[in-house]
Amino acid sequence: MERAGLPNFKRIIADSDLDGLCAAAVLKTVNPNAEVIFAHAALIRLGAMDSQIDETTAIVDLPFHENCGWYLDHHQTNRPTKTQEEKFSAKGGVCHWEATPSAARLAYDLVSPYLDLSHLDEIMPIVDDIDSGGISKEDFLADGKILQLSRSLSLKHPEHLQNVLDLLSSGVRLKELLQDKNISKHVDKAKSDRILAQRIVEENTTIVDRLAICRMEEKGVRSNGYLVTAWAGENADACCIIHGYADGTIDNPERPALSASFYANSFIENGQDRYDLSRLATSLDPTGGGHANACGCRVSKAGIESDLQHWLSLWTKREALLKTEYIE
Numbered sequence: 192m193e194r195a196g197l198p199n200f201k202r203i204i205a206d207s208d209l210d211g212l213c214a215a216a217v218l219k220t221v222n223p224n225a226e227v228i229f230a231h232a233a234l235i236r237l238g239a240m241d242s243q244i245d246e247t248t249a250i251v252d253l254p255f256h257e258n259c260g261w262y263l264d265h266h267q268t269n270r271p272t273k274t275q276e277e278k279f280s281a282k283g284g285v286c287h288w289e290a291t292p293s294a295a296r297l298a299y300d301l302v303s304p305y306l307d308l309s310h311l312d313e314i315m316p317i318v319d320d321i322d323s324g325g326i327s328k329e330d331f332l333a334d335g336k337i338l339q340l341s342r343s344l345s346l347k348h349p350e351h352l353q354n355v356l357d358l359l360s361s362g363v364r365l366k367e368l369l370q371d372k373n374i375s376k377h378v379d380k381a382k383s384d385r386i387l388a389q390r391i392v393e394e395n396t397t398i399v400d401r402l403a404i405c406r407m408e409e410k411g412v413r414s415n416g417y418l419v420t421a422w423a424g425e426n427a428d429a430c431c432i433i434h435g436y437a438d439g440t441i442d443n444p445e446r447p448a449l450s451a452s453f454y455a456n457s458f459i460e461n462g463q464d465r466y467d468l469s470r471l472a473t474s475l476d477p478t479g480g481g482h483a484n485a486c487g488c489r490v491s492k493a494g495i496e497s498d499l500q501h502w503l504s505l506w507t508k509r510e511a512l513l514k515t516e517y518i519e
């Protein structure tokens with residue numbers, strides 16, 4: 192089979208969201224024997240995955256790591272510098288960084304010339320939309336099966352991640368996937384969890400100077416940005432969601448450390464690219480980052496109140512400090 196442009200790999204490390212999973216499914220189609228490990232950005236940045244990364248490892252939808260063999264990503268803050276990339280290529284590494292709407296799309300475009308990926312054609316546009324803030328308010332409120340599937344994916348349920356991955360990488364179509372009993376129980380749970388999360392968002396969100404601040408810490412319930420920005424409507428340009436536990440740790444999916452996520456309000460006109468929120472995510476935590484319109488970081492030792500005050504002080508000066516500049 193002609194795969195001239197594709198590097199060899201034995202292991203895939205991918206983000207544990209729908210994008211990372213679909214990207215991993217695409218790569219696993221190339222090498223069905225590859226082991227897939229799901230992780231999240233902070234684990235890579237803090238070196239917690241170092242022992243599992245070598246020249247036979249493909250890393251996708253996660254921060255750059257110089258010891259891997261194939262790097263694929265689309266997050267602006269993860270992009271290796273020119274010097275990093277030259278050094279990486281010089282020792283045989285292959286870097287595919289593109290500003291695609293999803294990492295899965297990047298992988299799909301690289302692999303589809305060589306292999307039939309048509310079973311993913313239905314899911315791909317939605318993966319792009321979810322990962323780039325392109326979901327319409329109507330689609331968000333309708334809460335279709337793919338949105339539910341995307342929320343069901345978590346490091347808390349590694350067997351579910353592997354299950355979805357195995358089906359998608361073996362050519363199973365979406366309809367069949369959703370009919371699988373083991374999968375549909377997680378998807379149904381995600382549907383009912385959203386109703387609970389919605390109530391917690393409403394009870395714990397305040398809007399300060401057009402920033403919706405949602406305090407989900409110590410709650411055991413998670414929310415994505417869409418749930419908060421849909422609730423805030425026209426009254427907010429962005430949201431900040433606090434998750435996790437004061438006594439949590441970054442490598443414990445059951446009790447994660449305190450973290451903050453920042454999302455632009457994609458439901459308002461021009462809401463997506465007005466401000467570079469990644470400047471908030473990197474202002475107190477060097478391991479923070481992501482996209483300009485969707486990013487996150489750890490809460491610092493100073494604590495939530497102090498961090499929030501700092502982010503708000505930048506946010507109130509957003510016209511001067513956070514305006515998006517177009518690079519290139």
Ligand SMILES: [Mn+2]
Nearest residue numbers: 210252294322
């Ligand atoms: Mn992604």
